[in-house]
Amino acid sequence: MADIGHDAADYAPPAELEEVDLYHAKSWITKYVFSQDAKVIGIQYALTATAIGLVALVLSWLIRLQLGFPDTFNFIDAAGYYQFVTMHGMIMVVYLLTALFLGGFGNYLIPLMVGARDMVFPYVNMLSFWIYFLAVLVLVSSWFLPGGPTGAGWTLYPPQAIMQGTPGREWGIIMMLLSLALFIIGFTMGGLNYVVTILQARTRGMTLMRMPLTVWGIFVATILALLAFPALFVGAIMMLLDRVLGTSFFMPHIVELGEHLKYGGGSPILFQHLFWFFGHPEVYIVALPAFGIVSDLISTHARKNVFGYRMMVWALVAIGGLSFIVWAHHMYVSGMNPYFGFFFATTTLIIAIPTALKVYNWVLTLWKGNIRLTLPMLFSLGFIVTFVNGGITGLFLGNVVVDVPLSDTLFVVAHFHMVMGVAPIMVIFGAIYHWYPLMTGRMLHEGMGKFHFWITFLGAYLIYFPMHYLGFLGMPRRYFEMGETSFVPESAATLNEFITVTALIVGFAQMVFLFNLYWSRRNGIVAEKNPWHANSLEWQTPEMPPGHGNFGKELPVVYRWPYDYSVPGVEADFIPQNVPAGGTATGAE
Amino acid sequence: MFVAIILILVAVGSVLFHLWSPWWSTPIASNWGYIDDTIDLTFWITGVVYILILFFMAYCVWKFQYREDRRADYEPENNKLEWGLTILTTLGVAGMLAPGLIVWNDFITVPKEATAFEVVGQQWAWNYRLPGKDGKLGTAATQNITDENPLGINPNDPSGQDDVLIQSEDLHLEVGKPVKVLMRSIDVLHDFYVPQFRAKMDMVPGTITYFWMTPTRTGTFDVLCAELCGVAHHAMRSKVVVDNASDYQTWLAEQETFAQSIAEARNKTKTIKTLASK
Ligand code: HEM
Numbered sequence: 001m002a003d004i005g006h007d008a009a010d011y012a013p014p015a016e017l018e019e020v021d022l023y024h025a026k027s028w029i030t031k032y033v034f035s036q037d038a039k040v041i042g043i044q045y046a047l048t049a050t051a052i053g054l055v056a057l058v059l060s061w062l063i064r065l066q067l068g069f070p071d072t073f074n075f076i077d078a079a080g081y082y083q084f085v086t087m088h089g090m091i092m093v094v095y096l097l098t099a100l101f102l103g104g105f106g107n108y109l110i111p112l113m114v115g116a117r118d119m120v121f122p123y124v125n126m127l128s129f130w131i132y133f134l135a136v137l138v139l140v141s142s143w144f145l146p147g148g149p150t151g152a153g154w155t156l157y158p159p160q161a162i163m164q165g166t167p168g169r170e171w172g173i174i175m176m177l178l179s180l181a182l183f184i185i186g187f188t189m190g191g192l193n194y195v196v197t198i199l200q201a202r203t204r205g206m207t208l209m210r211m212p213l214t215v216w217g218i219f220v221a222t223i224l225a226l227l228a229f230p231a232l233f234v235g236a237i238m239m240l241l242d243r244v245l246g247t248s249f250f251m252p253h254i255v256e257l258g259e260h261l262k263y264g265g266g267s268p269i270l271f272q273h274l275f276w277f278f279g280h281p282e283v284y285i286v287a288l289p290a291f292g293i294v295s296d297l298i299s300t301h302a303r304k305n306v307f308g309y310r311m312m313v314w315a316l317v318a319i320g321g322l323s324f325i326v327w328a329h330h331m332y333v334s335g336m337n338p339y340f341g342f343f344f345a346t347t348t349l350i351i352a353i354p355t356a357l358k359v360y361n362w363v364l365t366l367w368k369g370n371i372r373l374t375l376p377m378l379f380s381l382g383f384i385v386t387f388v389n390g391g392i393t394g395l396f397l398g399n400v401v402v403d404v405p406l407s408d409t410l411f412v413v414a415h416f417h418m419v420m421g422v423a424p425i426m427v428i429f430g431a432i433y434h435w436y437p438l439m440t441g442r443m444l445h446e447g448m449g450k451f452h453f454w455i456t457f458l459g460a461y462l463i464y465f466p467m468h469y470l471g472f473l474g475m476p477r478r479y480f481e482m483g484e485t486s487f488v489p490e491s492a493a494t495l496n497e498f499i500t501v502t503a504l505i506v507g508f509a510q511m512v513f514l515f516n517l518y519w520s521r522r523n524g525i526v527a528e529k530n531p532w533h534a535n536s537l538e539w540q541t542p543e544m545p546p547g548h549g550n551f552g553k554e555l556p557v558v559y560r561w562p563y564d565y566s567v568p569g570v571e572a573d574f575i576p577q578n579v580p581a582g583g584t585a586t587g588a589e
Numbered sequence: 590m591f592v593a594i595i596l597i598l599v600a601v602g603s604v605l606f607h608l609w610s611p612w613w614s615t616p617i618a619s620n621w622g623y624i625d626d627t628i629d630l631t632f633w634i635t636g637v638v639y640i641l642i643l644f645f646m647a648y649c650v651w652k653f654q655y656r657e658d659r660r661a662d663y664e665p666e667n668n669k670l671e672w673g674l675t676i677l678t679t680l681g682v683a684g685m686l687a688p689g690l691i692v693w694n695d696f697i698t699v700p701k702e703a704t705a706f707e708v709v710g711q712q713w714a715w716n717y718r719l720p721g722k723d724g725k726l727g728t729a730a731t732q733n734i735t736d737e738n739p740l741g742i743n744p745n746d747p748s749g750q751d752d753v754l755i756q757s758e759d760l761h762l763e764v765g766k767p768v769k770v771l772m773r774s775i776d777v778l779h780d781f782y783v784p785q786f787r788a789k790m791d792m793v794p795g796t797i798t799y800f801w802m803t804p805t806r807t808g809t810f811d812v813l814c815a816e817l818c819g820v821a822h823h824a825m826r827s828k829v830v831v832d833n834a835s836d837y838q839t840w841l842a843e844q845e846t847f848a849q850s851i852a853e854a855r856n857k858t859k860t861i862k863t864l865a866s867k
């Protein structure tokens with residue numbers, strides 16, 4: 001078993017370089033506002049993402065109110081509805097999930113988990129956050145400009161996105177494209193940081209195959225993002241030129257309201273290829289960090305090593321690689337050459353194999369574990385259920401011919417919410433309950449947490465599971481109202497009311513969660529050091545919360561993988577990574 | 590215990606919902622029953638996996654719940670098990686993919702006897718064009734559009750003169766006759782979708798897209814737009830009526846051809862002009 005990365009050794013390679021001195025903040029402003037400390041930047045990212053995410057949450061209530069109770073709310077008209085849907089979708093996917101996983105968790109955890117004092121380019125890291133912040137402001141500004149935000153759908157398909165018949169044609173679409181461009185610039189700065197830090201700044205003994213899966217997940221996701229976002233970037237710039245300067249990248253000859261427009265010769269489908277070349281990897285940009293984090297949560301709280309660590313790493317890499325050759329499964333009925341269907345259906349279903357393996361390895365980690373039903377564990381279980389459910393419906397949509405009746409129906413809405421909405425958010429919650437004591441020194445309130453978990457998990461399941469069936473029925477997505485049809489029974493309206501009420505209740509539970517975050521900072525139980533008895537380095541810092549520079553005088557040296565839980569012959573049921581072979585955990589008493 | 594019970598309830602509840610839910614695919618009205626069959630097959634394979642995983646989790650959570658005096662197993666890897674699961678999963682995936690691709694091949698291979706007709710989308714209305722007596726559709730392009738020729742049919746193409754135009758009215762099809770649906774849009778993306786036919790395809794300005802099918806029962810069905818096309822997307826509706834042969838012929842005979850509609854439009858402008866000059 002010598003080649004397996006988790007064998008413990010006394011030997012650690014000597015330091016190759018002397019430590020570089022850190023940037024030290026001199027004032028309150030450089031410490032908390034224009035901070036160059038990755039931990040502060042991580043929290044800044046998380047707070048901004050949460051704030052804009054709340055906007056998206058409120059928008060989802062408005063969408064649901066309209067779908068559940070059409071003709072009831074005068075303040076929601078069709079134009080407003082499409083604007084809500086568009087902004088909700090884009091904010092959730094890009095400005096909340098991507099920013100929170102990579103900017104938030106990435107910044108906070110990478111240096112701590114690989115045993116570094118900070119990111120390698122702290123100044124660029126600071127710029128990354130502030131450009132993201134600017135992107136959010138630009139996005140929000142579209143509400144206050146004439147015409148309001150764009151209602152083109154989060155996919156922004158041209159020609160519609162830049163034409164009169166779509167709300168927000170005046171300014172909304174311009175602001176959206178600019179904001180995305182900014183987001184990508186900011187992300188690239190952060191992303192390069194994450195990758196270089198992981199490759200270059202790991203502490204002694206932290207081989208790649210000794211990194212926690214959290215770091216692996218964030219690492220692979222960041223590489224995907226660095227490769228995928230440029231496609232969106234060029235797409236956004238080209239559309240901006242079409243809109244503002246009248247070029248015709250995506251615009252064929254068009255007659256609008258009886259008038260021939262000046263466009264001609266462009267291809268709307270080209271945009272779709274660019275969008276989904278980004279858009280599909282985007283799913284994994286959100287999912288892979290969640291995969292990584294949840295592996296660590298399950299292992300720590302089941303007191304058992306992650307089952308098949310090497311397989312888990314290779315599966316992450318395989319999924320990341322494959323995710324670049326499946327994009328056109330979003331375009332089966334787009335009018336592209338139908339023969340592409342054979343290729344993309346095959347690659348899409350192949351990607352299911354490494355994904356399924358990850359699921360097996362999670363549940364096999366539970367097998368013969370010593371499972372603590374803590375909040376992080378509960379959310380991890382919730383993640384597995386919703387992720388498997390959403391992954392399964394992905395097999396429907398990926399199998400090209402099955403996608404034909406289902407695409408653009410509520411089945412798709414239910415599928416992607418389950419798999420990239422609910423499931424990763426379960427992980428985010430689990431992660432917050434897990435790392436909150438590290439960040440604040442206090443535990444989150446258990447009772448409020450349980451309430452939050454059960455309402456969110458069961459509620460989300462009740463919202464989205466039945467929604468698939470409305471899709472089978474043939475109800476299209478992005479419909480302001482169903483109106484009269486001959487095929488939708490009365491009962492579908494009742495189901496829609498039920499879904500809306502449930503969504504509002506789930507929304508309320510999130511307020512309880514936010515209150516818990518706020519309340520526990522002062523009133524939570526004071527956390528003991530390393531409260532979950534975890535092995536990874538972030539818990540082994542001399543202070544908790546970790547101070548500037550993370551590890552005090554000396555960087556830790558790593559002697560083993562992070563999953564030495566319940567090792568036979570050792571009394572404590574965990575051995576931190578910085579304990580040499582034969583040593584015992586400090587703080588395990 | 591509690592968590593395990595909930596997990597089992599989720600599994601069992603999902604199955605019961607599936608069996609008893611009143612919401613399911615509309616009764617099919619086309620030849621694409623194979624698509625429904627592929628859906629059923631996928632349900633079986635994935636459903637079994639889903640239930641197994643949930644039960645397995647429930648068992649673990651119940652059986653291996655934390656006790657101070659117990660220790661977890663230490664087993665980092667198990668090659669045999671991991672490879673076994675990989676192979677099983679691959680078989681399951683192949684079992685869904687292979688039939689899926691075969692049906693897809695049918696879906697994109699248009700039979701020779703299929704007659705072509707055209708759907709033209711615009712914000713926010715549906716138009717149709719059927720070949721006239723010559724059995725051929727004339728060429729068309731957005732560039733040709735004028736007030737009197739709103740679908741952009743090539744005025745110089747003789748085979749287009751007798752094409753039958755249906756503007757913002759119901760489309761009729763003949764039961765049992767395979768059709769190739771050609772789709773065009775003059776402004777933005779739309780998508781021709783009839784739930785009972787199981788087929789849909791985007792309509793893209795600048796190109797012509799297609800699918801084929803055979804209507805298998807008579808009746809009136811809703812046509813919906815399934816690709817976001819602007820603020821009245823949800824209101825872009827039409828109907829397709831599937832007739833038996835004689836009803837279809839009666840209906841067809843009453844429809845206007847392209848040449849007739851041009852003549853009529855010109856007459857109208859003439860009368861308006863003469864009225865105005867008076
Ligand atoms: C609070 C829970 C949420 C609720 C109740 C909710 C509800 C909805 C609804 C009703 C729609 C419109 C469906 C339609 O077009 O008919 C929608 C669209 C969408 N949602 Fe959510 N959502 C929630 C959370 C999320 C999350 C976490 C994500 C992140 C992946 C997300 C991503 C999207 C996307 C991408 C769209 C599509 C937007 C478009 O069609 O352009 N949602 N959501």
Ligand SMILES: [Cu+2]
Pocket residue numbers: 279280281283326327329330
């Ligand atoms: Cu995809």
Ligand SMILES: [Cu+2]
Pocket residue numbers: 710713778779780814815816817818822825
């Ligand atoms: Cu339309």
